[in-house]
Amino acid sequence: MSILIEQLLNAVALAALLFLVSVGLSLVFGILGVVNFAHGVFYMLGAYLTFTTVALSGNFWLSLIVAPPVVGIIGALLESSTLRFIYRRPPIYQLLLTFGLALMLEEAVRLVYGPTAKPVDPPPMLQGSVALAGIAYPRYRLFLVVLGCTVGVAVWLFLSRTRAGLVIRAVAQNSEMADCLGADVARVRTLVFGAACALAGLGGVAAAPMTTAYLGMGIGVIVDAFVVVVIGGLGSIGGSMAGSLIVGAAQTWGAFYLPETAMVIMYAVMGAILVFRPWGLFGEEE
Amino acid sequence: MIPSRLWALVALVALAIVPWVLARHQLSLLTDLLIAGLFAMSLDLIMGYTGMVSFGHAAYFGLGAYASALVLLHFAQPVPVALLAGALLAGAVAVPVGWFSTRATGIYFAMLTLAFAQFLYTVAYKWRDLTGGSDGIAGVPKTPLFWGGPSLASPHAFYFLVATCVVLSLFVCRAVVRSPFGRALQAIRENERRFTSLGRDPRPFKLVVFVIAAVFAGLAGALFAPFRGFASPEVMFWVFSGQGLMMVVMGGIGTLVGPILGAMLFILIQEVLSSYTEHWMIFTGLVFVLMVIFLPGGVVGTARRLGARG
Numbered sequence: 001m002s003i004l005i006e007q008l009l010n011a012v013a014l015a016a017l018l019f020l021v022s023v024g025l026s027l028v029f030g031i032l033g034v035v036n037f038a039h040g041v042f043y044m045l046g047a048y049l050t051f052t053t054v055a056l057s058g059n060f061w062l063s064l065i066v067a068p069p070v071v072g073i074i075g076a077l078l079e080s081s082t083l084r085f086i087y088r089r090p091p092i093y094q095l096l097l098t099f100g101l102a103l104m105l106e107e108a109v110r111l112v113y114g115p116t117a118k119p120v121d122p123p124p125m126l127q128g129s130v131a132l133a134g135i136a137y138p139r140y141r142l143f144l145v146v147l148g149c150t151v152g153v154a155v156w157l158f159l160s161r162t163r164a165g166l167v168i169r170a171v172a173q174n175s176e177m178a179d180c181l182g183a184d185v186a187r188v189r190t191l192v193f194g195a196a197c198a199l200a201g202l203g204g205v206a207a208a209p210m211t212t213a214y215l216g217m218g219i220g221v222i223v224d225a226f227v228v229v230v231i232g233g234l235g236s237i238g239g240s241m242a243g244s245l246i247v248g249a250a251q252t253w254g255a256f257y258l259p260e261t262a263m264v265i266m267y268a269v270m271g272a273i274l275v276f277r278p279w280g281l282f283g284e285e286e
Numbered sequence: 287m288i289p290s291r292l293w294a295l296v297a298l299v300a301l302a303i304v305p306w307v308l309a310r311h312q313l314s315l316l317t318d319l320l321i322a323g324l325f326a327m328s329l330d331l332i333m334g335y336t337g338m339v340s341f342g343h344a345a346y347f348g349l350g351a352y353a354s355a356l357v358l359l360h361f362a363q364p365v366p367v368a369l370l371a372g373a374l375l376a377g378a379v380a381v382p383v384g385w386f387s388t389r390a391t392g393i394y395f396a397m398l399t400l401a402f403a404q405f406l407y408t409v410a411y412k413w414r415d416l417t418g419g420s421d422g423i424a425g426v427p428k429t430p431l432f433w434g435g436p437s438l439a440s441p442h443a444f445y446f447l448v449a450t451c452v453v454l455s456l457f458v459c460r461a462v463v464r465s466p467f468g469r470a471l472q473a474i475r476e477n478e479r480r481f482t483s484l485g486r487d488p489r490p491f492k493l494v495v496f497v498i499a500a501v502f503a504g505l506a507g508a509l510f511a512p513f514r515g516f517a518s519p520e521v522m523f524w525v526f527s528g529q530g531l532m533m534v535v536m537g538g539i540g541t542l543v544g545p546i547l548g549a550m551l552f553i554l555i556q557e558v559l560s561s562y563t564e565h566w567m568i569f570t571g572l573v574f575v576l577m578v579i580f581l582p583g584g585v586v587g588t589a590r591r592l593g594a595r596g
Binding site: 086091092099100101106107110229264270 | 333337386396400565568575
């Protein structure tokens with residue numbers, strides 16, 4: 001029984017991390033109509049910036065404040081210098097463009113940080129474990145769950161309850177109409193793209209103490225995030241959350257019971273869902 | 287405007303003469319270019335003619351490479367048998383993957399193909415007994431064309447095998463896209479909804495072209511294994527799938543010949559840059575990003591546009 005609870009908690013912690021990454025991917029698709037292949041690289045950038053911040057200041061909490069905005073600004077600059085010009089093209093060109101950006105960023109990170117992985121220690125407060133329902137549970141994973149839930153609620157409240165969120169939803173529904181009604185669509189897109197990159201960066205910060213910062217972590221996470229949004233449906237926060245939980249559960253239980261074939265379980269779940277709902281659990285039918 | 291038949295003749299003559307002019311390592315590079323070109327051309331079938339962007343095409347190249355390597359190493363069959371095995375395995379695996387992936391369209395299709403490819407990559411990586419894991423399979427021999435037949439061990443002989451395969455594949459693919467089936471694919475690309483409302487189901491068409499593309503990618507992989515003498519998980523990695531997309535876009539999407547030229551351009555840029563810096567990917571990425579923004583038709587598309595204007 002305690003093993004079951006422990007696995008469940010591990011699955012939720014992994015899901016929280018996946019959610020931080022996939023929610024931005026999903027929002028950019030829902031609002032800009034772009035699948036951002038570079039999203040995983042921004043996650044990686046967040047992890048590397050955490051390494052730098054901790055190395056310079058010795059304070060993990062500082063990186064939580066510093067890294068996401070830096071990643072967001074880089075994302076916003078890239079959007080306004082490249083992606084902005086090709087929104088009218090078929091969506092494939094935007095995917096390819098972000099793929100090119102991903103290659104450049106990945107290589108730039110290799111240039112700056114070199115090929116070896118960079119370890120990051122969790123802050124003292126989050127080291128060790130707490131007793132929870134009769135089991136010792138790592139504090140850091142608990143922190144991930146809290147962070148994931150907080151971000152999920154914050155994004156949802158922002159989009160549904162604020163005026164800025166209203167404008168963003170208007171652009172998502174009909175960007176030309178929103179433009180006619182006086183919304184600065186180009187600016188909204190840049191800000192949303194930057195914010196989504198910042199969320200990916202935040203995911204990277206949160207992941208760094210668990211996984212270290214390493215090259216290739218971006219592609220690993222983007223494939224998982226793709227599976228999450230395919231299961232949950234693109235453009236929906238609830239879908240990202242449900243998809244993250246499903247993928248987190250499939251990976252955790254898969255790794256526990258069938259270590260050699262954990263990947264197979266994730267894809268089997270995805271395949272099963274696609275047969276019945278090709279547009280995902282929460283997505284809208286095309 | 288030079289007629290395209292003349293271009294084809296010039297290209298064929300050039301392919302026949304060039305190996306006698308080039309140095310040994312240049313010939314080897316050219317063989318590499320042609321194999322990559324075949325891979326990119328097969329991707330263009332689904333990407334350019336049907337509008338389905340696969341982000342996992344390298345998986346079929348890799349399957350072809352592994353099948354070919356295993357046949358050559360363990361059964362010591364002539365090279366054409368290995369080529370057949372590679373193409374068939376790639377096509378066979380593409381049937382279930384295509385069946386699932388073509389349920390989705392557009393971006394979902396791209397993500398699904400990527401996910402399946404990463405899955406196949408993981409299988410190749412973990413199935414040590416069969417694939418050698420991360421080491422891959424080394425020492426793949428270049429067996430003769432048939433038993434008692436001409437040897438393929440010399441660079442020239444293997445070059446001509448590859449060139450023949452690429453030219454024949456190009457003709458077959460051209461015939462496919464010009465057939466009624468190919469016209470249907472282009473109709474799906476232009477307007478899938480209208481295609482459906484005319485009473486046709488697009489999914490069987492998409493599945494068939496997906497499998498055809500996988501067969502040619504498998505053939506390219508099956509040539510790659512004996513040419514390089516190895517097969518390893520890297521050839522199945524997503525990076526190679528993405529490079530295939532870059533080759534198609536750089537050369538000209540939906541032109542078949544363009545992707546072959548795009549592959550040449552891509553590898554030549556890489557060859558030149560990598561002698562100056564190990565971080566050549568930054569510049570290749572930059573060239574690609576600029577081409578996506580300013581030259582969406584690629585080399586061939588832009589040349590045709592200029593030709594039509596002048």
